[in-house]
Amino acid sequence: MKIFLDTAEIDEIRVAARWGVLDGVTTNPTLYAKVGGASYDDVLREICDLVPGAISAEVVADDVDGMLEEGRHFAKLASNIYVKVAMSENGLEAISRFKAEGIRTNCTLIFSSNQGLLAAKAGASFLSPFVGRLDDINEDGMTVIRELAEIKAIHELEAEVLAASVRHPLHVTQAALAGADIVTMPFKVLQQMVHHPLTDKGIAQFKKDWEAAKAALAG
Ligand code: G3P
Numbered sequence: 001m002k003i004f005l006d007t008a009e010i011d012e013i014r015v016a017a018r019w020g021v022l023d024g025v026t027t028n029p030t031l032y033a034k035v036g037g038a039s040y041d042d043v044l045r046e047i048c049d050l051v052p053g054a055i056s057a058e059v060v061a062d063d064v065d066g067m068l069e070e071g072r073h074f075a076k077l078a079s080n081i082y083v084k085v086a087m088s089e090n091g092l093e094a095i096s097r098f099k100a101e102g103i104r105t106n107c108t109l110i111f112s113s114n115q116g117l118l119a120a121k122a123g124a125s126f127l128s129p130f131v132g133r134l135d136d137i138n139e140d141g142m143t144v145i146r147e148l149a150e151i152k153a154i155h156e157l158e159a160e161v162l163a164a165s166v167r168h169p170l171h172v173t174q175a176a177l178a179g180a181d182i183v184t185m186p187f188k189v190l191q192q193m194v195h196h197p198l199t200d201k202g203i204a205q206f207k208k209d210w211e212a213a214k215a216a217l218a219g
Contacts, residue, residue, distance in 0.1 A: 001176050002053070004184035006164065008035045008043050012187035013050055024053035026128075026164065026184040028084065028108070029060055041077060048078035056106045056126070058084035059094075067094035075103045082106045082125060087115045092122045099123025106162065113147035120152070120159035126182065130165035131175065141165070142174045149179025169193045 002023035005016050008031045016022040025047050032040050040057070048055050055078065059070040067090065071083035083098055084106045085091045095105045099122070106126035107119035111134060116127040127148055131141025148161045162182040163175035169192045175183045 001180060002160075002182040003190070004054070004162070004182055005190065006031065006166070006184040006186055008032045008047070009187065010035075010043070010046055010050070013047055016187065016190055017050055021190075022051060022053070024055060024182070024184075025051055026056040026084070026106070026162075028056075028058045041073075044074065044077050044081065048080055052080060054082045054104075054106075054126070055080050056082045056084040056108075058086075058108065062086075062088070062090060064090045064093050064097070067091070068097055071098055071103060071105070072101075084108045084128075085124075087111075087119060092118060095119060095122040095124050108164070111144065113144055113151060116144065116148045116159075116161070117151055117157075120157045124159055126162040127159050128162045128164040128184075131163055131171055132165035132167040134165075135167075142171075142178050145175050145180050146178040149181075153179070 003021055004024040004026050005013055005022060006026045008027045013025055032043060044057050057074040059067045061067045061070055067085060074081050074083050082104045085094050086109045087107055095107060098105050104125040106128055107124040108128045110116050110127055110129040116129060119127050129144040134141035145161060145163050152161060160181035162184060163180040164184050166172060166183055166185040166189055169189055172183050172185060172193060
């Protein structure tokens, strides 16, 4: 399973890339707005230079021509750009036109397996169900991941299931078990995955015992 960071923060991306666990990055207008400072294009270029894997850049237009214009522009920024298009009637048309042009897409704001199935048929490379936002409204977000992973296996779909709107490490484990191909997560969740209180306690104890042994030897 691939691990993506869901962020536009360059420093976070740099750290995760150094850990050797980062396969890609997803961004969206909200995540870009949190960073500011540079243009979205510049932020995307910097991320693409840092991470060789798939980098998602989201279009904001809601008409097909506007989506195509923004997406073609993003696709020219770097060869690893995936154009993120929200699920909608126009979004499906744009995804299918991008596919014909050889531009890869990530269909976002998916909340049902039927939406995911349509996005896959239109030619999206990634299907992004938002698990946390479904949990927020008392639905089981992980069901969509499980269903889409099954549908993908039964019908041999090419699209990859990307679990998005991940809020905590348990979501990551559940998405991995449900058959997600990719999980995108905030940097905080990635950090939480690294740590365990017994690991941190064990490291402190080893250090303390080592120092005590050295002190005893020094006499
Ligand atoms: O990957 C989608 C993500 O950015 C949305 O997350 O927490 O706003 O639902 P959230």
